[in-house]
Amino acid sequence: AAPLRDVVKGQDTFIGAALETRHLQDKQFAETLAREFNQLTPENEMKWSYLQPERGKFTFDKADKLVDFAQKNNMMVRGHALVWHIQNPDWLDNGDFSKEEMLKIMEEHITAVVSHYKGKVKYWDVVNEALDDNGGWRPTIWYKALGEDYIAKAFEFAHKADPDAILVYNDYSTEGKTPKANAAYRLVKKLKEQGVPIHGIGTQAHLVVGVQPRVADIAANIERIQELGLEFHFTEIDIRMQDPATDRMLQQQANMYEDLAKLTAYYDEVNFFTTWGISDKYSWIPHWFKGYDHGLMFDKQYKEKPAYTAVNKVF
Ligand code: XIL
Numbered sequence: 001a002a003p004l005r006d007v008v009k010g011q012d013t014f015i016g017a018a019l020e021t022r023h024l025q026d027k028q029f030a031e032t033l034a035r036e037f038n039q040l041t042p043e044n045e046m047k048w049s050y051l052q053p054e055r056g057k058f059t060f061d062k063a064d065k066l067v068d069f070a071q072k073n074n075m076m077v078r079g080h081a082l083v084w085h086i087q088n089p090d091w092l093d094n095g096d097f098s099k100e101e102m103l104k105i106m107e108e109h110i111t112a113v114v115s116h117y118k119g120k121v122k123y124w125d126v127v128n129e130a131l132d133d134n135g136g137w138r139p140t141i142w143y144k145a146l147g148e149d150y151i152a153k154a155f156e157f158a159h160k161a162d163p164d165a166i167l168v169y170n171d172y173s174t175e176g177k178t179p180k181a182n183a184a185y186r187l188v189k190k191l192k193e194q195g196v197p198i199h200g201i202g203t204q205a206h207l208v209v210g211v212q213p214r215v216a217d218i219a220a221n222i223e224r225i226q227e228l229g230l231e232f233h234f235t236e237i238d239i240r241m242q243d244p245a246t247d248r249m250l251q252q253q254a255n256m257y258e259d260l261a262k263l264t265a266y267y268d269e270v271n272f273f274t275t276w277g278i279s280d281k282y283s284w285i286p287h288w289f290k291g292y293d294h295g296l297m298f299d300k301q302y303k304e305k306p307a308y309t310a311v312n313k314v315f
Contacts, residue, residue: 005038007315013264014039014076015315016274018236021045021065023282028302030069032278039076041235041274042066043284046079047087051113055091055105058112067120078235078274079121081128081170082110083154085140093141102145107157114161123272125170125202125235126158127151133173135183151187152196159197170202170235174221176213181221192228200231205260206276208292209241209252215259219267226269233272234260238295239307240285245294254306257297261314273311278302 001007004015016039023029033040044050045062052058070077083106097105114124130151132138142150151169158167169188174181184201191198203221207213225232239256241249264273277283279298286293297308 001309001312004036004312004315007312008038011265011315012268012271013315014078014272014274016041016076016078016272017278018043018080018274018276019066019278019282021062023278024065024069026281029278029282032298032302033069034073034075036278037075039078039272039274040066040070041078041080043080043276044087046113047081047084048092048109049087049089052092052109053089055089056108058116060116067117071120076123077117077121078272079113079117079124080235081125082113082158083126083142083150084128085138085142088141097145099145102142103150103153106142106146106150106154110154110157111161114158114165118162118165121165123166123168123200123233124158126154126167126198128170129172130169131171131180131183131187133178133180135179152191152194155191155196155198166199166231167197168200168202168231168233168235169198170204170233172204172206172236174201174203175205175207176217176221178213181217185221185224188225188230189228192230198230200233201225202233202235202272204236204276205234205238206236206295207239207256209239209249209256215263218259218263222263222267222270226267230269231272232267232270233274234264234270235272235274236276237274238276238283238285240289240292240295242291243286243293250294250306253294254310257307258310258314261311265314 018041264270281300
């Protein structure tokens, strides 16, 4: 089959992968990335602890390498993530800042980062995971200091730094029919109504073989987001299973991948199909979900799995 990035040509679809700079030293990784994907997302190196490890000292070198790779290989970059509650530097996590100071710290960071990548990073995950599983506010450092207004502020600062950037709210467990999906919908609707510069919603899609969401529920979410005039992105797809994998589970996984690809192909507003890595050789899953693995489209030897074949056929 032709590489994914070739089969989506002319469809306005980003087929993406997340990575760290160290992965580029693995020749097979770099080759697969450049051959198959037309978009990349830094898996970690645009997070706050990497970009501003000390207050006011920005270190862009690793993230810059990823952006360079993308430019050389004609790929779009998705910036991830400007405001989040983890992978923050100690000075920020442990600092005892007033409300005014926290707002200033947030503004300085977003302004510096978005300006640095202006014209190079077109899409930003501006706020990541602001909601808890019941659809309430997650009590992050930002929420505690600034209340729910921090979200609108983050988008405003990002828009000011790059008026051409496409700005997204990103979260997980928002694919199907969940309290969090409803809360995310209400959140972006409210922001949109308030005139906040928000352009899309990302759903991470860290899914599990054999577990919901139902396709009809994902479609319903896409359609109500579409009605708001916003884009809808699959930003961090992986579909894990218990280790060891069986052929049956790999086939079930392929079917779930196929469903997401079909939704991407069907709806104009769905223009990101980004997987959280390329090969099962490097994946956060075994580190974060004990006993689980095999979430991606390529196995540890970079062999195409049934999921790859299924996705390739859809596009
Ligand atoms: C994960 C990375 O993959 C890990 O390497 C890191 O240790 C923790 O973060 N949601 C997100 C991503 O938005 O940033 C997370 O990435 C996975 C869950």
